[in-house]
Amino acid sequence: MNDREWMAETLLGLLNTPSPTGYTHRAAERIENTLRGLSFQPERTHKGNVVCCLGGEGAPLALSAHVDTLGAMVRSVKPNGRLRLCQIGGYAWNSIENENVRVFARDGREYTGCVYLTTPATHVFRDMGSVKRDDTTMEVVLDENVKDAQGVKALGIGPGCFVAFEPRACILPSGCIKSRHLDDKASSAVLLRLAKAVAEGAVKPARRLYLIFTVHEEVGHGASAGLPEDTQDILSVDMGCVGDDLGCDETMVSICAKDSRGPYNYELTSRLIELAEENGLRYAVDIYPAYGSDADAALSAGYDLRHALIGPGVFASHGYERGHLDGLENTYRLLTAFVQDTKTI
Ligand SMILES: [Zn+2]
Known part of the structure; x- marks a missing residue:
């Protein structure tokens, strides 16, 4: 090498x-x-x-x-088990739409999830293209079978947990590098x-x-x-x-x-x-x-x-x-x- x-x-x-x-x-x-x-x-x-x-x-x-x-922190857990985020560092909310994330519970457990609009389906929400992206319209859906705040709490996740965005890092034969x-x-x-x-x-x-x-x-x-x-x-x-x-x-x-x-x-x-x-x-x-x-x-x-x-x-x-x-x-x-x-x- x-x-x-x-x-x-x-x-x-x-x-x-x-x-x-x-x-x-x-x-x-x-x-x-x-x-x-x-x-x-x-x-x-x-x-x-x-x-x-x-x-x-x-x-x-x-x-x-x-x-x-850049990253995020769990700001609150919603009654439906979704996570509201606050930003760490400065970036446009739309830049993390549909990005996979890792969520770190303070007891050492780690989970994955994805950032979605709260109205993410074209077939259901006709105005999704024009929705202003911010912390009220975007949320993390965990890749766990949880549907309420209690279930999220049982995972060890709550306000103050860190969230990291999937970098999707790749270095191509041309020398081009794509990554967060x-x-x-x-x-x-x-x-x-x-x-x-x-x-x-x-x-x-x-x-x-x-x-x-x-x-x-x-x-x-x-x-x-x-x-x-x-x-x-x-x-x-x-x-x-x-x-x-x-x-x-x-x-x-x-x-x-x-x-x-x-x-x-x-x-x-x-x-x-x-x-x-x-x-x-x-x-x-x-x-x-x-x-x-x-x-x-x-x-x-x-x-x-x-x-x-x-x-x-x-x-x-x-x-x-x-x-x-x-x-x-x-x-x-x-x-x-x-x-x-x-x-x-
Ligand atoms: Zn820098």
Whole structure:
């Protein structure tokens, strides 16, 4: 297996590990196990982030990706045994219509179900196409023989149980990737590939290098705590947006110059653009007015850092997403150039 295939396998493993924000311990363990297998010593912070030093000396740089994803929580159990949801993270309700889910009872039992409209049958509800999708018109039907709230309670399911959406992850021979939660498991896999390259001596960081896998990005405060004290720069490695008036596509690495929280650091962003150019990468510089990152969260929390944001292009973000191995490859190559570069230190 070559390194690109290793990255693809690692990505599939992460995608198939449920990790809605608040229920991320399995994904965190998976990342820790991968890093330990590469002879690193990852640590878990109090809030659940995985922090790992990859070595190197001086001018510490933190690379962050998030392994938490969108998801839902059971808000209430209806008298007919259906589950009303509340969202974890921000997404359009129609993007989860007819999606299979896993429901986690707090006692460890797990169940499956599916998200439906409360009026889901064309032959019965003639206006189903125009019904506004929201938490009152959509619900989870469990794949269990339960018809009332009492039956659901007996399964151990009630308000506060986590719900994860089926990712339907696949990587096709063309390199095309279809899955939920490429945001940000795609970049998490890229960071693990970088760790592998450092472990094997193929990449030699020009500065002290930390990997941070955060678990609260989708609710806005992923990297707001627990960064190593000596960190000087933070580079968020998160998805690049694809859409109207944006230059990025799924095969590119996106370099974000400004998002909803303001411009990224001038020096770091300019150097990332230079390195992309020098290395002949497919890239785009874009502005994301409806986007916030872990690097923003770190600065908002009061960390005194330079910050930047890059990541592979992801189409239909926060829905059934679409990416490409070439986008991950370009992101990886920009990262390897940046961590071995001394110009901005
Ligand atoms: Zn993200």
